[in-house]
Amino acid sequence: MTGLTHLDDQGAARMVDVGDKPATAREAVAAGRIRLSPEALALVRNASAKKGDVLAVARIAGIMAAKRTADLIPLCHPLPLSRVAIDLAVTDHGVTVRATCRTHGPTGVEMEALTAASVALLTVYDMVKAVDKAMIIEDLRVVAKSGGKSGDWTIA
Helix, strand or coil, rough: CCCCCCCCCCCCCCCCCCCCCCCCEEEEEEEEEEECCHHHHHHHHHHHHHHCHHHHHHHHHHHHHHHHHHHHHCCCCCEEEEEEEEEEEECEEEEEEEEEEEEEEECCCCHHHHHHHHHHHHHHHHHHHHCCCCCCEEHHHHHEEEEECCCCEECC
16 A cells, blocks of 8 residues: 555554564664753763762663563564663763664664663653753654665764
């Protein structure tokens, strides 16, 4: 009907059958950022938020989220992740995140990387929202992927 793999001929949602696809090494990297007020940024930078070390908690939250992606996104396959890395950096205006996910399987890990980055950013928000209610999460996107039929690509 539309050429989208998650829709059947009648347009109904379906989980794609990846059983006959070859398992290959796959990796995806997602990135995003959260803009913070100077006061909230100081709490993050100094690890002095009342709830604890914001970056440490956000890193763990991102890893946990990647592992639970199939529980959150209805048509995602559960994947055996071989690596999840969450890199957080404090900038002049907030925090950036890069989430890298790897697997060896028949389908990609873009959704796992996006979920990891999203939850890491949401965790930063949660931990300093008492100080800054106007934080902005932005620019969440896949920036690189490798493996699989469609090959490798990177956003410049």
